[in-house]
Amino acid sequence: MYLRPKIALYEPDIPQNTAAIIRTCACLGADLEIIEPCGFLFSDKRFKRVVMDYMNEKMIKFYQSSDEFFRSKKDQRVILLTTKSTESYATFKFESNDTLLFGRESAGVPEHVHNLTNHRLKIPMVNNKRSLNIASSVAIILSENLRQANFIK
Numbered sequence: 001m002y003l004r005p006k007i008a009l010y011e012p013d014i015p016q017n018t019a020a021i022i023r024t025c026a027c028l029g030a031d032l033e034i035i036e037p038c039g040f041l042f043s044d045k046r047f048k049r050v051v052m053d054y055m056n057e058k059m060i061k062f063y064q065s066s067d068e069f070f071r072s073k074k075d076q077r078v079i080l081l082t083t084k085s086t087e088s089y090a091t092f093k094f095e096s097n098d099t100l101l102f103g104r105e106s107a108g109v110p111e112h113v114h115n116l117t118n119h120r121l122k123i124p125m126v127n128n129k130r131s132l133n134i135a136s137s138v139a140i141i142l143s144e145n146l147r148q149a150n151f152i153k
Contacts, residue, residue: 005030005145006099007138008078010066010113013039014105019050020135026054030142033061033099035069039106070116073099080117081141082108083131089121094145105134 007030012018018038025032040047042055063069070078080101081089101117103109114120123132123140132140 005096005142005149006033007031007142008033008035008069008099008101009134010035010101010109011037011039011104012134014134015040015044015047016050017105017133017135019047019054021138022051022060023054024135024139024142025059026056028142028146031059031061033063033069035063035066039104066113066116077118078116080109080114080120081122081137082114082120083122084108084114085120085122087119087121088124089141089144090124092119092121094148096149098145100138100141100145102134102138 005028007021007025009018009021009032012021012034018034018040022032024030063072076097076099077095078099078101079092079094080103082103101109101113103113121141123137125132131137
């Protein structure tokens with residue numbers, strides 16, 4: 001049985017990024033989980049311009065809080081992607097039921113969320129750059145997850 005990869009966004013605050021991630025998930029067959037509150041409305045014209053016709057409510061699950069999210073994941077691995085990690089995603093062995101958690105664009109995730117995750121990974125960058133755009137980061141990690149599952153060859 002093939003389990004769809006799961007991308008989770010912690011309180012996203014930039015509508016265009018969330019819309020681009022929805023498109024990426026739709027095109028690559030991943031489910032999206034959004035931990036609220038969001039920093040924008042889904043009726044925002046910036047969101048609608050980027051999401052186009054890729055918005056599919058069936059592929060998105062909303063959580064009212066991080067507590068609700070982590071309760072639902074009690075028997076699953078939650079992998080946090082963070083610039084504060086020393087472990088590279090490139091050496092990590094993803095599993096089919098992992099949830100790949102990405103923090104808020106403006107602030108990442110709070111310390112208590114770091115402590116609730118099973119693993120923390122980073123995308124190595126040259127010259128100690130601060131960070132990639134979250135939509136780019138999701139595409140990189142999701143592609144690696146799918147490659148390891150032999151979905152992408």
